[in-house]
Amino acid sequence: MTNIETLKLNLGPQHPSTHGVLRLILELEGEKIISCKPDVGYLHRGMEKIAEKLTYIQYLPMVDRIDYLAGFFYSELLCENIEKALEIELSERVKAIRVLMLELNRIASHLLWIGAFLMDLGAVSPFFYTFRERELVLKYFEKVTGQRMMNNYFVFGGVRRDIFDLGDVKDFLKILKNKIKDYERIIDRNPIFKQRTIGKGILEPDIAFNDSITGVNLRASGVNLDFRTKHCLYKDYEFNPVVLNGKDSFSRYRARVLELTLSASIIEQTIEKLEQNGELKQTLIKPLGLKLPEGEYYSEIEAPRGLAGCYIKSTVEERPYRLKWRTGSYYAVNLLRKLLKGVYLNDAIAIAGSLDIILPEVDK
Amino acid sequence: MNVIISSIDFILNWSRANSLWPLTFATSCCGIEMMQTVASNNDIARFGSEVFRGSPRQADLLICAGTITHKMAPALLRLYEQMPEPKYVIAMGACTCGGGMFAENSYSVIRGIDKIIPVDVYLPMCPPKPEALLDAIKELQDKIKQETLLERKVFTDNHISGLKEDCGMLIENDFSITNRSILNNKGGINMDLEELKRLLGNSELIDGKVVIKSDLAKTIDFIKNNYGFNILKEITAVDTTNGIELSYRLYSVEDEEEVIISIVAQNEAESISKIFDSAVADEKEIFDMFGINFI
Amino acid sequence: MNYLYFLYIEFLAKHQIPQIFGDITFYCIPITIIFIALLVVVLALVLVERKMLGWFTQRKGPNRVGFWGILQTVADAFKLLCKENITPNAVDRFLFNLAPVIMFTPALVVLGLIPYSAEFTFANFETNSLIYIVFAVLPVMSILIGGWASNNKYSLMGTMRNISQVLAYELPMAFSLLGVITLASSMNLGKITLAQNSANGILGWFWLPCIIGFAVMFISILAELNRCPFDLPEAESELICGYNTEYSGMRFALFYLGEYSLLFANALFLSVLFLGGYLSPFGRYLSTMLFAGQFGEILLYFEQAFWLILKSFFIIFVIIWIRAVFPRMASFDLLKFSWTFLLPVSILNLFLMVILKFITGGVYA
Structure with missing residues (x-):
C-alpha cells in the first residue's frame, strides 16, 4: 500500500482570480481537488450592524457598497421597503427611470463579468473590450447621478433628479448590439473557450435548489425563475427570461450574454415610456425623523448575481431594529464546496469564475 | 563625488519611477475602478504600469484598492513584507485613507491602512475615478524622482521596525480557521400528514409567519418534501426580548409561493444543513453574529 | 568565419602579439556580440509585445518614457537589476x-x-x-x-x-x-x-x-x-x-x-x-x-x-x-x-x- 499525501493549497485571500478577497482552502491530489473549503469574511464591514446605528437616510449611501457592481439594486431594495411601509405609490415616470437605471446597471455588471471570466481563462483582450463598453454606461451614470459607481440616486419615494439625455442611452444600445456580435465572434467560436467551458461545472437544478442558487446561474440550469416577472417595477414590461438548458459554464456565459440583449430590450421599452410622459412627479419622503410603522418588511429583486432581498424589522424608531440582506453570491460561494470537488485546478478557476461571485456581497 | 552619487540617484529614480509594477491586489469597490484604469479608455500602460504581477515578489507598487478589515489586515501586512525594496504604497479610496464611510460605525474596518503599512500617496474619494488613480501614480513618480538613496534607506529602516512592534498581534494571527462541523448527514426524515398536524399543532400564524415552538428540522423537511418548497431563500436572525428569532424563508419554484417559518431560540437551535445545503452558510453567519449554536 | 579569423590573426601578427592570445580572444568577440545583441533584442521584443497587446485592445501602450515609450523596457530592466533580491x-x-x-x-x-x-x-x-x-x-x-x-x-x-x-x-x-x-x-x-x-x-x-x-x-x-x-x-x-x-x-x-x-x-x-x-x-x-x-x-x-x-x-x-x-x-x-x-x-x-x-x-x- 502506498500512502498518498495530499497537498493543502491556500487560494487567496490575495489571488488574481478570486475577484477580491475570497480564500479557498483546497486539498489537492496532484492537480485534482479533493475538497474545497471557502473561507469568507475578509471584507466583512458589518453592513447590517451599521444599519442599526444610522437613520434610514444616513444608511442609504452605504447600501451601494454592498454590491459595488450593482449598487442600484440594493438602493432600490431599501427604498422599496420604506415605500412599502409608508404605503407610497410611485408615479409611472419614477418607475420607468428606476427600471432604466437598474437595467443599465445590470448590463454594466454583466459586461464586467464577461471580461473578468475570460481573464480567468487566460484571454486578455475580451477584458478590455467589455470594459470599453462598460465605460459608456458609467459615463451616463456620472452624467445623471454625479457618480460612476456608488450612485446613491434612488431616494425614498422617487429619484434624486429627473433623467435627461436619453439619446446617450440609445446610442449606447446601438453600440452594444454591434459589440455583442463581436463578442460572439471572438469568444463563442473560440475552440479553446468551448473546450474549457462546455460540460464543465455541471450544476443540476436539484443541487441548485438545495443550495439556494438563484439568478442567471439557476436559469442556465434550465429553470425558469426570474423574480423580475413578479416585481412591481417590471409589471408593464414584456420580456421572457433567458433560460438555457446547458447547466455548464458555457451556458452560464451564454445566459449572461443573452441577458445583455434582454436588458437592452427592456431599456428600449422604458425609453418609449419616458419620452411619452414628460414631467417628473414624485412625493419625496422627508428623511429627517423618518420612522417606519412597527412590523417587518421584506423586499426582493432579481439582481445580476441572483435574488437580493432586504429584511427590515422596525420598532417605531428612527433606526431599524434589525436589517438583513439576502445576497446571491453568498450561496454561490457555499456551492463551491460541491462544484469544485473532483475537478482539476484550472477547471476549478473557470467554474468558480462562471458563478459570478463578488465578495462584498458575500461578506456584507 | 557628489556628481556620481546624484547621477546614480537620477538613473535609479528614473528607472524606478517609470516602471512601477503594481501588485494584483483589490479588495473591493476601488478594485473595479483600478480595473477600469487598466482598460482601454484610461490605459495605465502609458505610464508603464500595466504589468500587474500576481506575486508580491515582483511588484513595486501596492495599490491598496478597497476596504481593509481586521481579518484582512495580517494578509495585507504580509503582502507588503513580501515585496522587495524599494516598494511604494498608494492608499486608494477613502476606506484605506481613514476608514471612509465605515470610520464612524463599523466594528471591523481598519481606520486607514497607514496603521499597518507606510503609505506614500493617499487618494481619497469613494471610489476615486480612474483619472484620479493615474494622477496618484504621476504624483508617486514625482515623489520617487526627488528622493535619494539615503532617504529611502532611512525611511525603510525606521518604518519597518516600528511597524512590527505595533502590529505584533496581527502577525501572530496565523490565518487559522475554526473547524466547527455542523454537518452530520443522516438523510431526510419521512413523515405523513398527521405528523405535520402534530408538528404544527401548537404553531401560530403571526404576521404571515408560521411560528413554531419545536421540531424545526422535522417541520422544514416535511414542508420541503411534501409541499415542494425547494429553495431556502435565507435565514434571518433577529434579537428579540424572548431570545433570537430565526426566520426561515422558503420558496417553491413550481407554485411561486413563499412560506416563512420562524422559531425562537435561546442558545441552541436545530441545524437544517442536512435538508438544505445552503443553510450551512447562513447558520455559520448566525453563529458568528448572534452566537446561536446549531446542532 | 574562417576568413574573419585569419584577418584577425594577421592583424595581431602585424603588431607582434602571439597567436595564442588571438585564439582565445577571437571567441570572446562573437559571444560579446551575441550578448549585447540579445539584450537589445529582448528589450525591444518586450516593448513590441506590450505595444502590440495595447494596439490589439485599442490602447496606446507605453508611451511616456523616451520618445514613443522606447525606453520603457530599459527602465524596467534597470529597475529589476537594482531591486532587492529576496531569498526566502x-x-x-x-x-x-x-x-x-x-x-x-x-x-x-x-x-x-x-x-x-x-x-x-x-x-x-x-x-x-x-x-x-x-x-x-x-x-x-x-x-x-x-x-x-x-x-x-x-x-x-x-x-x-x-x-x-x-x-x-x-x-x-x-x-x-x-x-x-x-x-x-x-x-x-x-x-x-x-x-x-x-x-x-x-x-x-x-x-x-x-x-x-x-x-x-x-x-x-x-x-x-x-x-x-x-x-x-x-x-x-x-x-x-x-x-x-x-x-x-x-x-x-x-x-x-x-x-x-x-x-x-x-x-x-x-x-x-x-x-x-x-x-x-x-x-x-x-x-x-x-x-x-x-x-x-x-x-x-x-x-x-x-x-x-x-x-x-x-x-x-x-x-x-x-x-x-x-x-x-x-x-x-x-x-x-x-x-x-x-x-x-x-x-x-x-x-x-x-x-x-x-x-x-x-x-x-
Whole structure:
C-alpha cells in the first residue's frame, strides 16, 4: 500500500482570480481537488450592524457598497421597503427611470463579468473590450447621478433628479448590439473557450435548489425563475427570461450574454415610456425623523448575481431594529464546496469564475 | 563625488519611477475602478504600469484598492513584507485613507491602512475615478524622482521596525480557521400528514409567519418534501426580548409561493444543513453574529 | 568565419602579439556580440509585445518614457537589476540561486547555432539542428530546479505542469524536424537553408511541402516557450506566477531574459527550417542587384541577416497575436492534444516527406 499525501493549497485571500478577497482552502491530489473549503469574511464591514446605528437616510449611501457592481439594486431594495411601509405609490415616470437605471446597471455588471471570466481563462483582450463598453454606461451614470459607481440616486419615494439625455442611452444600445456580435465572434467560436467551458461545472437544478442558487446561474440550469416577472417595477414590461438548458459554464456565459440583449430590450421599452410622459412627479419622503410603522418588511429583486432581498424589522424608531440582506453570491460561494470537488485546478478557476461571485456581497 | 552619487540617484529614480509594477491586489469597490484604469479608455500602460504581477515578489507598487478589515489586515501586512525594496504604497479610496464611510460605525474596518503599512500617496474619494488613480501614480513618480538613496534607506529602516512592534498581534494571527462541523448527514426524515398536524399543532400564524415552538428540522423537511418548497431563500436572525428569532424563508419554484417559518431560540437551535445545503452558510453567519449554536 | 579569423590573426601578427592570445580572444568577440545583441533584442521584443497587446485592445501602450515609450523596457530592466533580491528562508539556497543562471545559458548557446547569413554562424557543426533541439529544451531543467528549490506550492505545480508539457511536445517537434532533415538531406542548419534556395523564392521554401510539419512545429514551440495558449506553467490567474513566484529582482529578470531570448531563438530556428532562413523571398538579393562590386557583397551579409530577422519577427508577431486572442488551455486537454493528435500527425508528416523525397528525388537536395 502506498500512502498518498495530499497537498493543502491556500487560494487567496490575495489571488488574481478570486475577484477580491475570497480564500479557498483546497486539498489537492496532484492537480485534482479533493475538497474545497471557502473561507469568507475578509471584507466583512458589518453592513447590517451599521444599519442599526444610522437613520434610514444616513444608511442609504452605504447600501451601494454592498454590491459595488450593482449598487442600484440594493438602493432600490431599501427604498422599496420604506415605500412599502409608508404605503407610497410611485408615479409611472419614477418607475420607468428606476427600471432604466437598474437595467443599465445590470448590463454594466454583466459586461464586467464577461471580461473578468475570460481573464480567468487566460484571454486578455475580451477584458478590455467589455470594459470599453462598460465605460459608456458609467459615463451616463456620472452624467445623471454625479457618480460612476456608488450612485446613491434612488431616494425614498422617487429619484434624486429627473433623467435627461436619453439619446446617450440609445446610442449606447446601438453600440452594444454591434459589440455583442463581436463578442460572439471572438469568444463563442473560440475552440479553446468551448473546450474549457462546455460540460464543465455541471450544476443540476436539484443541487441548485438545495443550495439556494438563484439568478442567471439557476436559469442556465434550465429553470425558469426570474423574480423580475413578479416585481412591481417590471409589471408593464414584456420580456421572457433567458433560460438555457446547458447547466455548464458555457451556458452560464451564454445566459449572461443573452441577458445583455434582454436588458437592452427592456431599456428600449422604458425609453418609449419616458419620452411619452414628460414631467417628473414624485412625493419625496422627508428623511429627517423618518420612522417606519412597527412590523417587518421584506423586499426582493432579481439582481445580476441572483435574488437580493432586504429584511427590515422596525420598532417605531428612527433606526431599524434589525436589517438583513439576502445576497446571491453568498450561496454561490457555499456551492463551491460541491462544484469544485473532483475537478482539476484550472477547471476549478473557470467554474468558480462562471458563478459570478463578488465578495462584498458575500461578506456584507 | 557628489556628481556620481546624484547621477546614480537620477538613473535609479528614473528607472524606478517609470516602471512601477503594481501588485494584483483589490479588495473591493476601488478594485473595479483600478480595473477600469487598466482598460482601454484610461490605459495605465502609458505610464508603464500595466504589468500587474500576481506575486508580491515582483511588484513595486501596492495599490491598496478597497476596504481593509481586521481579518484582512495580517494578509495585507504580509503582502507588503513580501515585496522587495524599494516598494511604494498608494492608499486608494477613502476606506484605506481613514476608514471612509465605515470610520464612524463599523466594528471591523481598519481606520486607514497607514496603521499597518507606510503609505506614500493617499487618494481619497469613494471610489476615486480612474483619472484620479493615474494622477496618484504621476504624483508617486514625482515623489520617487526627488528622493535619494539615503532617504529611502532611512525611511525603510525606521518604518519597518516600528511597524512590527505595533502590529505584533496581527502577525501572530496565523490565518487559522475554526473547524466547527455542523454537518452530520443522516438523510431526510419521512413523515405523513398527521405528523405535520402534530408538528404544527401548537404553531401560530403571526404576521404571515408560521411560528413554531419545536421540531424545526422535522417541520422544514416535511414542508420541503411534501409541499415542494425547494429553495431556502435565507435565514434571518433577529434579537428579540424572548431570545433570537430565526426566520426561515422558503420558496417553491413550481407554485411561486413563499412560506416563512420562524422559531425562537435561546442558545441552541436545530441545524437544517442536512435538508438544505445552503443553510450551512447562513447558520455559520448566525453563529458568528448572534452566537446561536446549531446542532 | 574562417576568413574573419585569419584577418584577425594577421592583424595581431602585424603588431607582434602571439597567436595564442588571438585564439582565445577571437571567441570572446562573437559571444560579446551575441550578448549585447540579445539584450537589445529582448528589450525591444518586450516593448513590441506590450505595444502590440495595447494596439490589439485599442490602447496606446507605453508611451511616456523616451520618445514613443522606447525606453520603457530599459527602465524596467534597470529597475529589476537594482531591486532587492529576496531569498526566502525556507528555500534551498544553492539551487535557488543556480536556477536563473541555467535558464539563461542555453538560450545563449542556441543563438550561436543559427546561420545568420551565408558566412556568419558562430558554431557550425554538421549536426547543428540536433544540438539546437537538445539545448533548447534545457531551460526546463532550470525551471525544475527553481520550482523545486522555491519551496512554494504554486511554484511546484507550475514546475510539474511545465515538465509534463515539455515532455509531451518535444516528440512532435523532433518528428517534424526529421521531416525537414529528410527533405534537406542534412542536419546542418546552413545546409537546410541552402536546400531551400531556388529561383522561385518564397515558393521554394520548406513551408510549402512541409506545411503540416510547420504547423506542428509552430504549436510545439508555443508549448515549449510556455506562450499562450499553453502558458500553464505561469498561469497568472491560477498559479500566481507559476515557477517564478518566489523570484524577485535580478533573478526574476534573468528568467524573463531567458524566456524572451528563447522566444527569439526559436523564432529564428523556425524561420531557418521552414521560411528559408536568410534567403531573400524574391529569389534574388537586392544588394547585389543595386550595388555592384565589393560593397554589394559586403552588404549582402547584412541583407541576409535582415531577411532572417524579419522572418523571425513575423513569427513573433503571430505568437503575440495568438496571445491576444486565445484563452489558456486546460492542463489535461493540453497533454491529450499532444499525445493523441500532434504526435501521430507529425509521424504521418515524416512519412509524407520521405515519399515526397522519393518521388521528386533531385528537387529537394
